[in-house]
Amino acid sequence: MSRYSVTIDGHEFDIEMEYRSDHMVATVNGRERLVRVHKLQETRALLVIDHLSHEVDIQATGDGGRKIVFMQGTEIPVAIEDYNLAQMRKAAGIGSEEEVDTVFVAPMPGLIVEIKVAPGDTVTAGQPLVVVEAMKMENILKAKGTATVKAVRIAAGQSVEKGEPLIEFE
Amino acid sequence: MIKPIKKILVANRGEIAVRVIRACHDLGIVSVAICSDCDRTAYHARLADEWYHIGGSPSSESYLNQDRVMQAVKDSGADAVHPGYGFLAENATFAQRCVDEGITFIGPRPETIRGLGDKLVAREMAIKANLPVVPGTDMGADNPDEALAFAKKIGFPVLVKAAAGGGGKGMRVVESADLFQEALDSASREAKSAFGDGRVFIEKYLVRPRHVEIQILCDTHGNHLHLCERECSIQRRHQKVIEEAPSPIMTDELRERMGTAAVSIAREAGYVGAGTVEFLVDQNRSFYFLEVNTRLQVEHPVTELVTGVDLVKEQVAVAEGRELTLRQEDIRLNGHAIECRIYAEDPSGGFMPSTGTLEHYRLPAGPGVRVDSGVLVWSEIPIYYDPMIAKLCTWGRDRTEAIARMQRALSEYRISGVESTVGFHQVVLANKKFIAGDLSTGFLQEEYPDSNYRTFSPELAEDAAIAAAVDKLLNERRITISQSGNGRSRSSGWVRHHRRENVKRLGGKH
Numbered sequence: 043m044s045r046y047s048v049t050i051d052g053h054e055f056d057i058e059m060e061y062r063s064d065h066m067v068a069t070v071n072g073r074e075r076l077v078r079v080h081k082l083q084e085t086r087a088l089l090v091i092d093h094l095s096h097e098v099d100i101q102a103t104g105d106g107g108r109k110i111v112f113m114q115g116t117e118i119p120v121a122i123e124d125y126n127l128a129q130m131r132k133a134a135g136i137g138s139e140e141e142v143d144t145v146f147v148a149p150m151p152g153l154i155v156e157i158k159v160a161p162g163d164t165v166t167a168g169q170p171l172v173v174v175e176a177m178k179m180e181n182i183l184k185a186k187g188t189a190t191v192k193a194v195r196i197a198a199g200q201s202v203e204k205g206e207p208l209i210e211f212e
Numbered sequence: 213m214i215k216p217i218k219k220i221l222v223a224n225r226g227e228i229a230v231r232v233i234r235a236c237h238d239l240g241i242v243s244v245a246i247c248s249d250c251d252r253t254a255y256h257a258r259l260a261d262e263w264y265h266i267g268g269s270p271s272s273e274s275y276l277n278q279d280r281v282m283q284a285v286k287d288s289g290a291d292a293v294h295p296g297y298g299f300l301a302e303n304a305t306f307a308q309r310c311v312d313e314g315i316t317f318i319g320p321r322p323e324t325i326r327g328l329g330d331k332l333v334a335r336e337m338a339i340k341a342n343l344p345v346v347p348g349t350d351m352g353a354d355n356p357d358e359a360l361a362f363a364k365k366i367g368f369p370v371l372v373k374a375a376a377g378g379g380g381k382g383m384r385v386v387e388s389a390d391l392f393q394e395a396l397d398s399a400s401r402e403a404k405s406a407f408g409d410g411r412v413f414i415e416k417y418l419v420r421p422r423h424v425e426i427q428i429l430c431d432t433h434g435n436h437l438h439l440c441e442r443e444c445s446i447q448r449r450h451q452k453v454i455e456e457a458p459s460p461i462m463t464d465e466l467r468e469r470m471g472t473a474a475v476s477i478a479r480e481a482g483y484v485g486a487g488t489v490e491f492l493v494d495q496n497r498s499f500y501f502l503e504v505n506t507r508l509q510v511e512h513p514v515t516e517l518v519t520g521v522d523l524v525k526e527q528v529a530v531a532e533g534r535e536l537t538l539r540q541e542d543i544r545l546n547g548h549a550i551e552c553r554i555y556a557e558d559p560s561g562g563f564m565p566s567t568g569t570l571e572h573y574r575l576p577a578g579p580g581v582r583v584d585s586g587v588l589v590w591s592e593i594p595i596y597y598d599p600m601i602a603k604l605c606t607w608g609r610d611r612t613e614a615i616a617r618m619q620r621a622l623s624e625y626r627i628s629g630v631e632s633t634v635g636f637h638q639v640v641l642a643n644k645k646f647i648a649g650d651l652s653t654g655f656l657q658e659e660y661p662d663s664n665y666r667t668f669s670p671e672l673a674e675d676a677a678i679a680a681a682v683d684k685l686l687n688e689r690r691i692t693i694s695q696s697g698n699g700r701s702r703s704s705g706w707v708r709h710h711r712r713e714n715v716k717r718l719g720g721k722h
Contacts, residue, residue: 044681044684044685046680046684046685048680048681050673050677051668051673055673055674055677057677057678057681059681059682059685066682066685068681068682070674070677070678075678077678077682079682079686083572084571085572086572086628087682089675089678089679089682091678094675096679097626098676098679099626099628100680100683101571101628101629109680109683110631111676111679111680112572112626112627112628113672113675113676113679114623114672115622115623115624115625115626115634115635116634116638116666117631117632117634117635117666118666118668118672118676119666120677120680122677122680122681122684149558149561150564150566150567150595151567151595173398175405176564176595179381179402179449180398180401180402181562181564204567
């Protein structure tokens with residue numbers, strides 16, 4: 043039996059998965075749901091949960107337990123981890139990895155037009171950091187919270203790939 | 213004089229190239245596609261009769277490069293060019309070059325494009341044709357102090373707009389004087405980069421206006437008519453994302469007045485072909501001239517759905533020198549149509565473009581559904597161009613039916629591999645104000661100030677959580693199996709599960 047802790051949009055689900063003869067049983071927060079899986083393609087399956095039909099496609103987003111579940115025409119970001127690990131992590135008072143973000147990465151590929159901060163600057167949430175041109179549009183990338191700039195890793199005129207580090211915070 | 217067109221080079225890519233190629237096929241005209249490096253196997257390049265590679269992926273080396281496009285026109289022996297929208301569609305120099313080389317440019321005359329394409333000249337023309345305009349000035353980046361003084365006089369918020377602009381590029385709303393200089397600079401810079409012309413001007417920013425535009429169609433014989441309105445108030449970053457026809461606020465009387473106004477500026481400009489006269493309509497149903505778009509608009513399908521007129525075919529007929537067979541009294545509205553623009557963008561991340569491969573792509577269908585898609589499954593969404601991948605339109609007898617069909621069609625749409633605006637549209641189409649037709653250009657900012665468009669039901673969230681758990685469970689089993697077995701397995705959890713199910717059916721045990 044496997045037990046997972048799944049977080050979606052701030053809601054936590056405690057899910058125990060169990061194989062039965064020709065199906066699985068998912069016990070979600072104490073309630074049993076009957077699950078049948080029919081594979082369609084590599085990352086896609088028809089999932090029948092208590093006879094509710096869902097075509098799902100699950101894509102990893104790059105970092106460990108984060109996935110995007112595509113279902114009913116909606117993209118649902120999901121964080122999943124082993125239930126026991128999640129409990130230990132919480133007991134130790136460690137947040138999930140996203141709270142210790144000190145590197146600001148490019149959310150999309152593009153051309154750096156302007157850098158609005160320098161090392162030593164203290165920025166607050168919403169303050170413009172970098173202007174990136176992508177698909178002929180200027181996008182102003184803003185700080186997500188209060189932080190002090192440690193290093194600027196890019197220069198104006200430079201092309202960046204998605205996920206490339208732009209600015210390091212202390 | 214009628215000059216029949218035999219072969220059209222479509223100087224564009226994506227869904228609009230596909231749209232024009234389809235019209236060519238309908239008309240029995242040979243179609244020529246041009247493509248850049250990254251578009252060699254793009255849908256438009258596969259669909260056309262002829263294929264010409266014209267250069268590198270950046271649009272400056274291909275779709276925006278007049279020399280390369282003209283070379284393909286000569287090499288293919290095309291006698292006409294359809295520019296679609298964007299790229300060279302509103303470039304008067306290119307249109308003139310076609311004329312000079314004896315090639316039919318499917319669009320207005322070069323001098324019309326030049327005049328109306330300059331928003332300042334267009335404004336003058338509108339005033340001359342007695343159209344109401346929004347208070348504004350032509351003072352811009354070269355005279356920032358006077359511009360600021362004017363902005364203070366008409367009162368913030370003001371709108372900074374590129375004279376050569378379009379599609380929301382080079383446009384900024386400025387809420388207060390301290391933000392004015394930065395907006396002026398960045399709008400000017402963006403305009404320079406996008407259009408090669410950094411001139412900007414300032415307009416009073418109307419509060420909660422609706423964007424309503426009139427489709428016009430004119431021939432070379434002096435016939436000018438309008439094909440009623442489209443409402444395009446749902447915008448993000450001044451770019452339309454949902455359009456519909458007719459407008460929920462329209463009355464016969466207002467339509468008559470706006471239609472007449474649109475036709476008068478078309479006459480004043482000596483307009484030829486299809487075009488759009490854009491207006492803002494305020495809370496009192498007063499309307500103000502905004503600009504004329506001298507091209508086929510992205511949202512033209514909603515007009516086609518409610519009028520039954522094929523606008524691209526009409527454009528070709530006008531370009532051949534034919535007289536319009538339609539008269540104003542023939543234009544009748546039938547039902548209601550809505551368009552949702554499907555972008556490869558992350559709606560919750562400020563509509564940042566999302567690039568990648570469409571690992572799964574399935575289009576909706578069924579009664580009242582039209583999809584103009586520029587991509588196929590496994591298409592790459594390149595970083596070089598506009599991230600719109602398709603336009604999903606629905607038609608219904610009335611607005612309620614069109615909305616219901618749109619909700620159904622959106623739920624059928626399957627896109628994975630890139631983020632898309634399908635989920636965003638589902639949220640907006642379910643919004644009570646949207647359903648009530650209570651729209652304004654500030655709709656999205658007002659209704660979704662934190663850009664959170666991911667409001668799914670708790671039931672859906674729970675089922676998604678189960679899906680993630682099933683996926684993880686199957687993947688963990690895979691690792692166990694592959695470690696004890698014959699090396700690494702590339703098959704996913706789903707595949708392994710499926711195999712196991714088959715083994716069971718054959719009498720195996722697990």
